[in-house]
Amino acid sequence: MNILFITRKYPPIAGGMEKYSKDLYESISGLARVDLFANRLGNKFLPIFLAAAAVRIIVTGRRYDIIHFGDGLLAVLIPLVHALGKATVTITVHGLDVTYDNPVYQRLVLPRLYAADRIVAISRNTRALCLARGIPEDKIVVIPNGVSLKVPEGIEPARPTGLPSVSEHSKILCTLGRLVKRKGHEWFVREVMPLLDRSYIYLIAGDGPEKQSIEHAITESGLGNRVILLGRIDETEKEWLFRNASLFIMPNIPIAGDVEGFGLVLTEAASRGLMSVASEIDGIPDAVIPGETGVLARPQDARSFIRAIESARPDRDRVASAVAWFDWKRIARLYLDEMKKAYDGIPARGLERRRR
Numbered sequence: 001m002n003i004l005f006i007t008r009k010y011p012p013i014a015g016g017m018e019k020y021s022k023d024l025y026e027s028i029s030g031l032a033r034v035d036l037f038a039n040r041l042g043n044k045f046l047p048i049f050l051a052a053a054a055v056r057i058i059v060t061g062r063r064y065d066i067i068h069f070g071d072g073l074l075a076v077l078i079p080l081v082h083a084l085g086k087a088t089v090t091i092t093v094h095g096l097d098v099t100y101d102n103p104v105y106q107r108l109v110l111p112r113l114y115a116a117d118r119i120v121a122i123s124r125n126t127r128a129l130c131l132a133r134g135i136p137e138d139k140i141v142v143i144p145n146g147v148s149l150k151v152p153e154g155i156e157p158a159r160p161t162g163l164p165s166v167s168e169h170s171k172i173l174c175t176l177g178r179l180v181k182r183k184g185h186e187w188f189v190r191e192v193m194p195l196l197d198r199s200y201i202y203l204i205a206g207d208g209p210e211k212q213s214i215e216h217a218i219t220e221s222g223l224g225n226r227v228i229l230l231g232r233i234d235e236t237e238k239e240w241l242f243r244n245a246s247l248f249i250m251p252n253i254p255i256a257g258d259v260e261g262f263g264l265v266l267t268e269a270a271s272r273g274l275m276s277v278a279s280e281i282d283g284i285p286d287a288v289i290p291g292e293t294g295v296l297a298r299p300q301d302a303r304s305f306i307r308a309i310e311s312a313r314p315d316r317d318r319v320a321s322a323v324a325w326f327d328w329k330r331i332a333r334l335y336l337d338e339m340k341k342a343y344d345g346i347p348a349r350g351l352e353r354r355r356r
Helices: 015-028 044-061 071-082 101-114 124-130 185-190 211-220 235-244 262-271 302-311 314-327 328-343
Strands: 002-005 033-038 065-067 089-092 118-121 140-142 171-176 200-205 228-233 247-250 274-279 294-297
Touching: 002 015, 002 044, 002 071, 015 262, 015 328, 033 044, 044 071, 065 071, 065 328, 071 089, 071 101, 101 171, 118 124, 118 328, 124 140, 124 247, 171 235, 185 200, 185 211, 200 235, 211 228, 235 262, 247 262, 262 274, 262 314, 274 302, 294 302, 314 328
Parallel strands: 002 033, 002 065, 065 089, 089 118, 118 140, 171 200, 171 247, 200 228, 247 274, 274 294
Antiparallel strands: none
8 A cells, every 4th residue: 555644744843733743754654655744844835845756746646545544634636646546545633723713724724524435533532523514424533643662863851041050859740832822831839839838839841822821820920940941852851851850740720622633742751751640631541541640630629620730649550551552553554554444445433442
């Protein structure tokens, strides 16, 4: 089976979807013949990339049995594939590419999803979003994002730049990601940190539009010595956080039209044995095996988060063992299996049963 994988997000640009694209391509390439056509230059080159992808489909599309698109925006290219002939179209949707609140997008892009032969939703929540928009159930399958269980070669833990000395008795809570409203950083600083024992410190790694709001929350709550904004960190510093933190925190809050499709960083942290406490919202529950890789708390419920944090019993060996369920080697086989079924005209099987 010949597969063409088209993605508009790929390294060296950093981000969750870029990582997903790279990991999926590398994992599935070990199981089938896969050609990659990727945008490695970022969103500002998207119009040029879409035109180039269309040319690639016109010139070479007939060579492939499967053409897989990396996210919902690329659904604009599905009619072109079908117009040219035989290739079966599969596409991954992540959540925001379904809910993006732009009239042009909703009118011109989203309807093209209906023409896909198989839609891979990265969580049950994303599947529900598709169903709510009238996409047929027998086209949608849920396959979670995978995680690499191996530390990349050459990555050695390095203490984050600017991190002050930390007492050996401190319990480190850490967060890593883009500083946007839905991530709930400001809420956690204001509502949870003041109620936790002073032995807890909270390290926030990342940058984004909510940075100033978080800084104000730290100052106004008098938590300058317990909540530290690290800014952007590199892979070696991230490795240090994952290995030295007591818990990973993902305190997302509900924001209309802005959903968390999965929570890839939770499985990445778990691959290093780091347990998480996360909001039970959007696609996040599909990234957590409750009681094994993490604990779920009610969103915007400070007492629920405090109970989860204080009752957590992190066991790095157990966490690292449990997260193997998300191993990209297994996830890639699920992808390939669904591609073959779509090619053979077999309806989607819906939800994968996960062990608890």
